[in-house]
Amino acid sequence: MIQDIGPSVFHNEYRHIRPRKDDVILMFDSGGAVLCSMSCGRIAFPDIRENDDDAVYLFSIDNTGYFLYRGPAVQKPEGYNFYRLRELRSSSSGPEVFAAFTAYHLWRWYEDNRFCGSCASPMTEDTKERALVCTKCGRMVYPRINPAVIVGVIKDDRLLITRYNRGYSHDALIAGFAEIGETLEQTVAREVMEEAGIRVKNIRYYRSQPWGMAQDLLAGFFCEQDGDDPIRVDDSELASAVYKSRDQIELQSAQLSLTNEMMTVFKEGRAGQEIKW
Numbered sequence: 001m002i003q004d005i006g007p008s009v010f011h012n013e014y015r016h017i018r019p020r021k022d023d024v025i026l027m028f029d030s031g032g033a034v035l036c037s038m039s040c041g042r043i044a045f046p047d048i049r050e051n052d053d054d055a056v057y058l059f060s061i062d063n064t065g066y067f068l069y070r071g072p073a074v075q076k077p078e079g080y081n082f083y084r085l086r087e088l089r090s091s092s093s094g095p096e097v098f099a100a101f102t103a104y105h106l107w108r109w110y111e112d113n114r115f116c117g118s119c120a121s122p123m124t125e126d127t128k129e130r131a132l133v134c135t136k137c138g139r140m141v142y143p144r145i146n147p148a149v150i151v152g153v154i155k156d157d158r159l160l161i162t163r164y165n166r167g168y169s170h171d172a173l174i175a176g177f178a179e180i181g182e183t184l185e186q187t188v189a190r191e192v193m194e195e196a197g198i199r200v201k202n203i204r205y206y207r208s209q210p211w212g213m214a215q216d217l218l219a220g221f222f223c224e225q226d227g228d229d230p231i232r233v234d235d236s237e238l239a240s241a242v243y244k245s246r247d248q249i250e251l252q253s254a255q256l257s258l259t260n261e262m263m264t265v266f267k268e269g270r271a272g273q274e275i276k277w
């Protein structure tokens with residue numbers, strides 16, 4: 001999956017540090033596209049200008065520090081262009097795609113919290129932890145992560161496959177965000193009922209995945225349909241929701257998403273197996 005970048009190692013411990021010569025900088029335009037070069041499926045981010053005061057530390061991959069540029073707009077260096085995450089996802093793989101998704105999540109958070117929600121004064125970066133502090137009232141804001149579920153519903157050895165009305169146009173699974181006051185298992189049951197009109201049982205956790213594109217943390221679950229109610233598709237969200245046998249499921253070639261991995265696991269008859277860590 002996108003976060004499986006081994007043998008490279010991701011370090012997200014917060015550090016209040018300045019850039020070094022070999023670090024890289026991630027710069028987003030107002031629409032969330034990231035500045036990089038792409039050659040033969042390899043992504044490269046611009047090298048950092050030393051002691052750039054407009055850069056905030058995000059994370060490291062191996063020994064390379066990734067910094068977010070928060071200053072005024074600058075001219076893009078030759079050979080670099082702004083690419084949307086979807087473009088990066090479909091044309092490349094490797095640690096840089098995960099870096100772009102994760103940096104996007106943090107960029108979105110910094111952008112959404114430029115001013116205090118209590119007194120509207122400017123926010124500034126804390127020096128001890130990943131937090132923003134109001135310059136006037138001291139209110140602190142921490143990064144926001146939205147929990148969401150991906151659900152593989154099984155019935156008679158077939159998997160419930162959806163297609164969205166808009167956006168992602170390939171085979172997908174039931175998915176949705178957790179609402180306040182419910183457990184993830186309750187999210188699973190509610191989302192399946194809302195999107196497909198059926199009840200589920202034997203809900204079991206599979207794996208999780210950070211997915212910066214929607215600033216979410218995805219939790220994958222498998223379960224079975226409870227009863228024989230017919231599927232009622234929520235056509236405000238879905239174009240279709242049908243049970244498919246293993247050979248009918250269409251996978252993506254790049255194994256980046258939890259959805260694709262769960263469909264793969266089902267196709268290969270491993271959906272009932274426990275994952276050991």
Ligand SMILES: [Zn+2]
Nearest residue numbers: 116119134137
């Ligand atoms: Zn304030």
